[in-house]
């Protein structure tokens with residue numbers, strides 16, 4: 001059973017703007033995460049988040065970095081401590097005086113599991129990108145040319161196939177898209193285009 005937060009506020013407002021450097025966050029990721037597939041997933045979500053912040057939200061470089069860090073660390077405690085998933089990384093970032101928006105985005109990336117609902121733009125985009133990123137990666141692995149030539153309609157067809165990546169909840173994808181106010185097509189196109197840029 002995943003951890004359920006009994007609070008809705010995270011971090012401290014005085015730490016607004018504080019984010020670990022990419023090196024610090026990578027160090028934490030490498031110390032905590034042992035599973036290479038999970039590491040790749042976290043890097044892919046981070047890259048998608050940063051790219052979305054830049055391309056779709058027109059945010060500046062320091063904001064893009066904050067979105068990147070939220071993506072990079074969102075699953076840091078998942079493979080080693082599944083019963084405390086989300087609590088440990090949230091508490092670690094609180095100890096490190098990290099920007100409360102980054103911490104809250106991580107705390108709300110699985111609203112049906114952790115009981116914290118996405119509010120900010122960063123929260124909503126982390127939730128929806130996380131949901132679709134893994135699915136699209138799974139699809140790339142079964143295609144002969146991986147991401148090359150991937151089309152929106154191919155991903156949509158797999159989403160309708162309940163047996164494909166059955167662990168990915170179609171209901172959660174629909175819920176996350178609705179909260180973010182974006183279309184499935186727009187997000188598939190975006191992820192298919194950016195995710196391949198992450199090589200390891």
Ligand SMILES: [Fe+2]
Pocket residue numbers: 041045074075130
């Ligand atoms: Fe994730």
